[in-house]
Amino acid sequence: MNVRMLDKLDLPSLLERLAETRRLIAPVVDRTGARFAPIEDVASVRWDYRNTSLSAKGIVFPQTEPLLAFRNGEAEERIPETPSTVLFGVRPCDARSLTLLDAVFRGNGIDDPYYAARRGAITVVALACNEPGPTCFCTSVGGSPGDESGADVLATDLGGGVLLRAVTDRGDALLCDLDVGRPAEDGEIEAARENAAQAAARMAPVQVPTDSSRLLNAFGLNLWSDVAAGCIGCGACTYSCPTCHCFDITDEQKRGTGRRVRSWDTCAFPLFTLHGSGHNPRPAADARLRQRVLHKFSYCPENFGQAFCVGCGRCVDHCPTGIDIRRILARLDEVLATDSEVG
Amino acid sequence: MSNPYVPYPARIDRITIENDARDLKTFEVVFLDPEHARLFRHVPGQFAELSILGTGECPIGIASSPTEEGSLLFTVKKTGRVTDDLHRSREGRVIGVRGPLGNGFPMERMRGKNLVIVGGGFAFTTLRALIQYVLDEGRRADYGDVTVLYGARSPGELLYKAELDRWRTRDDLTAHITVDVGDDDWSGHEGFVPAILGDVAPSPANAVAVLCGPPVMIKFTLPVVERLGFTAADTILSLEMRMKCGVGKCGRCNIGSKYVCLDGPVFTREELSRLPAEY
Amino acid sequence: MSEVQDRLRQRVAELLDGGTIDLFIGYASADAPLKTAVHVVRSSADAEALVWDARCTSNLAALLPDLFKRPQDQRDEWAAPRVGILAKGCVSRSIVGLIKAHQVPREALHIVGVGCSGVVDRHRAARLVAPAQLSKVEFLGDGRVRLHATDGSEQDVDLAELLLEGCLECRHPNAVLSDESIGEPTTAADGSRFANVKSFASRTIDERWEAFRQEISRCIRCYACREACPNCYCTECFAEETSPRWIGVTTEPSDLMLFHLGRAFHQAGRCVDCGACVSACPQGIDLRLLTQKVNEDVESLFGGEVGVSVDRLEPLLQFEMADDEGFMTEP
Numbered sequence: 001m002n003v004r005m006l007d008k009l010d011l012p013s014l015l016e017r018l019a020e021t022r023r024l025i026a027p028v029v030d031r032t033g034a035r036f037a038p039i040e041d042v043a044s045v046r047w048d049y050r051n052t053s054l055s056a057k058g059i060v061f062p063q064t065e066p067l068l069a070f071r072n073g074e075a076e077e078r079i080p081e082t083p084s085t086v087l088f089g090v091r092p093c094d095a096r097s098l099t100l101l102d103a104v105f106r107g108n109g110i111d112d113p114y115y116a117a118r119r120g121a122i123t124v125v126a127l128a129c130n131e132p133g134p135t136c137f138c139t140s141v142g143g144s145p146g147d148e149s150g151a152d153v154l155a156t157d158l159g160g161g162v163l164l165r166a167v168t169d170r171g172d173a174l175l176c177d178l179d180v181g182r183p184a185e186d187g188e189i190e191a192a193r194e195n196a197a198q199a200a201a202r203m204a205p206v207q208v209p210t211d212s213s214r215l216l217n218a219f220g221l222n223l224w225s226d227v228a229a230g231c232i233g234c235g236a237c238t239y240s241c242p243t244c245h246c247f248d249i250t251d252e253q254k255r256g257t258g259r260r261v262r263s264w265d266t267c268a269f270p271l272f273t274l275h276g277s278g279h280n281p282r283p284a285a286d287a288r289l290r291q292r293v294l295h296k297f298s299y300c301p302e303n304f305g306q307a308f309c310v311g312c313g314r315c316v317d318h319c320p321t322g323i324d325i326r327r328i329l330a331r332l333d334e335v336l337a338t339d340s341e342v343g
Numbered sequence: 344m345s346n347p348y349v350p351y352p353a354r355i356d357r358i359t360i361e362n363d364a365r366d367l368k369t370f371e372v373v374f375l376d377p378e379h380a381r382l383f384r385h386v387p388g389q390f391a392e393l394s395i396l397g398t399g400e401c402p403i404g405i406a407s408s409p410t411e412e413g414s415l416l417f418t419v420k421k422t423g424r425v426t427d428d429l430h431r432s433r434e435g436r437v438i439g440v441r442g443p444l445g446n447g448f449p450m451e452r453m454r455g456k457n458l459v460i461v462g463g464g465f466a467f468t469t470l471r472a473l474i475q476y477v478l479d480e481g482r483r484a485d486y487g488d489v490t491v492l493y494g495a496r497s498p499g500e501l502l503y504k505a506e507l508d509r510w511r512t513r514d515d516l517t518a519h520i521t522v523d524v525g526d527d528d529w530s531g532h533e534g535f536v537p538a539i540l541g542d543v544a545p546s547p548a549n550a551v552a553v554l555c556g557p558p559v560m561i562k563f564t565l566p567v568v569e570r571l572g573f574t575a576a577d578t579i580l581s582l583e584m585r586m587k588c589g590v591g592k593c594g595r596c597n598i599g600s601k602y603v604c605l606d607g608p609v610f611t612r613e614e615l616s617r618l619p620a621e622y
Numbered sequence: 623m624s625e626v627q628d629r630l631r632q633r634v635a636e637l638l639d640g641g642t643i644d645l646f647i648g649y650a651s652a653d654a655p656l657k658t659a660v661h662v663v664r665s666s667a668d669a670e671a672l673v674w675d676a677r678c679t680s681n682l683a684a685l686l687p688d689l690f691k692r693p694q695d696q697r698d699e700w701a702a703p704r705v706g707i708l709a710k711g712c713v714s715r716s717i718v719g720l721i722k723a724h725q726v727p728r729e730a731l732h733i734v735g736v737g738c739s740g741v742v743d744r745h746r747a748a749r750l751v752a753p754a755q756l757s758k759v760e761f762l763g764d765g766r767v768r769l770h771a772t773d774g775s776e777q778d779v780d781l782a783e784l785l786l787e788g789c790l791e792c793r794h795p796n797a798v799l800s801d802e803s804i805g806e807p808t809t810a811a812d813g814s815r816f817a818n819v820k821s822f823a824s825r826t827i828d829e830r831w832e833a834f835r836q837e838i839s840r841c842i843r844c845y846a847c848r849e850a851c852p853n854c855y856c857t858e859c860f861a862e863e864t865s866p867r868w869i870g871v872t873t874e875p876s877d878l879m880l881f882h883l884g885r886a887f888h889q890a891g892r893c894v895d896c897g898a899c900v901s902a903c904p905q906g907i908d909l910r911l912l913t914q915k916v917n918e919d920v921e922s923l924f925g926g927e928v929g930v931s932v933d934r935l936e937p938l939l940q941f942e943m944a945d946d947e948g949f950m951t952e953p
Contacts, residue, residue: 256397
């Protein structure tokens with residue numbers, strides 16, 4: 001597999017060539033902060049950002065996605081036409097989240113064709129982190145600032161140059177196709193590894209309960225109403241999360257023409273589990289917050305073998321009332337460790 | 344692989360109003376494309392998403408047995424936007440059907456066993472599929488004694504009155520029909536399902552109990568089933584949950600590590616005991 | 623600030639131990655720059671975690687309506703809790719609104735008033751260090767703040783540069799309704815009222831439409847704005863009604879614009895410009911643009927200010943025979 005070194009000054013022309021031959025999606029910065037956008041003017045690409053306000057999941061799982069179009073009672077599927085795309089500069093946490101979303105949307109023997117179309121079209125060039133953000137905790141959930149999972153190419157900013165390491169055949173093909181930079185030297189490869197290791201060392205560790213079946217015992221604990229006391233039931237955590245994937249399906253129509261769309265949804269909304277009869281299995285915020293935490297750290301590990309959290313910290317940044325999943329996890333870990341009655 | 348979100352068009356051939364309140368209707372639907380009909384191989388206990396383009400979808404248990412070929416039966420209660428729209432249908436209307444979905448009753452496991460089938464209210468629909476399947480000429484010998492206990496609020500609220508009459512006359516099935524409050528013409532049982540079950544007291548020996556009903560009926564019937572000696576592994580229930588995609592992706596029906604649309608809606612009591620109690 | 627904070631902790635512990643209240647709603651520190659967490663205190667030992675400073679952005683009144691709803695599974699054994707709450711000016715005005723709307727019973731509340739000199743807008747602070755992120759914030763005293771960023775940079779700014787825009791024009795920094803107060807009253811801000819509306823209105827209609835469309839296009843329908851707002855206590859929001867479906871659930875322009883316009887209009891006569899919605903929005907959308915326009919119109923049409931008097935009903939909850947009915951015949 002190729003490992004190449006690109007002079008920083010040559011980065012704009014690489015981006016130009018990507019934008020010419022493919023659809024390029026990369027970070028830009030505006031009033032919202034950093035976000036991913038399709039790039040027309042490569043000068044708008046910001047390589048020096050920390051992380052985006054929302055995750056990269058919207059690229060493969062958009063907030064609003066038409067599923068079917070219908071007219072006069074006949075429906076047609078609307079699979080998105082996705083040109084060959086390069087997702088450039090995504091952080092390792094977000095790249096890793098794509099593998100988790102793959103397990104949901106492409107697993108269980110049922111391939112979601114809309115997700116598959118978008119996902120299959122992208123080549124992921126991830127950008128390793130040289131420093132952690134204030135709320136980052138990827139190292140506590142099986143990730144790292146230099147993690148390669150989900151990436152086709154992993155880039156590291158070494159100051160004067162950018163190291164680009166092919167992780168998959170697809171990534172290797174991209175580097176060859178564009179004949180990027182020159183072969184990297186051992187010292188440069190080592191420097192990239194060092195960078196990531198140092199960033200990891202500077203990240204504050206978080207106590208995370210890793211025994212998913214023992215964590216299930218936390219279901220009946222009293223601490224949930226305390227932990228959820230400030231939860232106002234919005235979707236800020238869910239929608240900014242790279243791995244949250246619940247969705248709603250609604251129909252829209254006007255005089256016989258219309259469509260069926262899916263849109264993001266969240267277990268944090270009271271309406272999520274409300275039955276037509278008025279019965280709600282999760283009637284209050286404590287049950288809903290418990291669902292969110294246990295789904296990520298107990299149920300999904302049971303089904304997919306990994307916690308559905310990549311430690312990006314966005315939920316901590318965005319929660320309007322300061323609910324902090326790191327504190328919740330640490331508290332759960334303590335209670336489960338000390339409470340002999342619990343499992 | 345076909346797109347799991349695309350419904351197949353089916354024509355409503357017949358609409359039967361099941362109850363006096365007229366809020367329960369059975370729709371007999373036939374796929375427009377015989378190939379879709381051929382591909383739709385379901386097991387009793389499974390459900391389908393009924394689709395009305397422009398309004399939405401609703402998950403409805405399949406009330407007909409796969410042995411009743413040529414059409415599918417769905418009994419729908421009018422409760423919300425989609426079911427309202429469905430209830431306003433006329434025969435001949437084309438709707439969409441997505442399925443079959445869910446896991447169905449464990450027919451293999453039930454072979455050679457006595458079956459105690461207990462249903463309440465309009466949750467009886469998939470039990471009709473189960474009973475018709477078991478009674479099918481080619482299959483009856485695979486199962487032991489079949490005891491059916493079905494209860495509704497009043498005689499007018501009973502579903503499938505024609506089938507109930509036929510079942511009562513058969514000698515390869517014992518049917519106990521009960522209503523909370525009878526009328527002058529009523530000659531069956533009078534009393535709540537849990538109480539009648541206690542009176543009938545079917546033996547748990549080599550038997551499996553299958554329960555479908557509203558939460559309140561389940562709540563009071565389960566202790567009776569337990570008292571009669573049925574094990575948790577031999578007590579089978581069907582859960583109702585809010586659903587959307589029906590294929591285990593959207594997360595709405597998630598309980599614990601299970602998806603009611605994928606791993607259910609049929610669960611044994613033992614499986615349920617290992618799930619968080621939020622349903 | 624820290625004297626007030628110490629006194630607050632002491633007082634809340636006393637109120638709990640003395641049985642005056644069952645719980646107290648306030649703020650606690652959070653492990654993220656410029657953030658605080660909503661902190662519900664039920665035992666006096668937990669009062670130690672309470673803080674009061676310029677990071678206290680949430681409108682705590684938003685938590686009140688749910689506390690007075692009888693839970694599904696409890697009938698006779700449920701009694702309304704006695705709730706203590708820390709109220710800066712805007713929070714107390716929201717409480718006044720909730721009392722008048724019969725969402726919270728006055729007698730169940732113990733309001734601890736506190737004077738506020740303004741709270742920070744984390745989006746404003748983020749913009750000063752973007753594309754890096756804030757790693758640490760130090761309040762240096764004398765109204766100066768040091769921002770540390772993840773790229774290693776540091777900058778010192780005036781606190782005034784970080785405040786929510788609404789705080790710059792706040793005329794009610796002290797609680798308008800309270801059972802007791804902590805600390806000295808604060809003087810009102812002197813920023814020109816409705817400054818953002820006046821500036822926006824000076825643009826052409828096409829410029830305004832484009833600016834609105836762009837601003838609102840970032841919305842992801844997370845409803846953080848709605849949930850953070852004390853006025854949005856409806857059990858079923860118009861945005862989620864299915865029969866009829868007033869608006870769709872998507873993030874396409876018409877759905878976004880209708881949601882926000884609808885929400886802004888529903889605030890008429892009720893919004894106290896606390897800025898909680900702006901703080902809550904993960905996308906940093908300037909929601910005040912719409913609500914302040916509605917507020918300005920309500921004030922000029924009907925007079926008076928929102929949420930300052932428990933006795934005066936809000937303009938849209940009352941009528942007078944002399945009210946202009948021209949809108950019916952000459953829209």
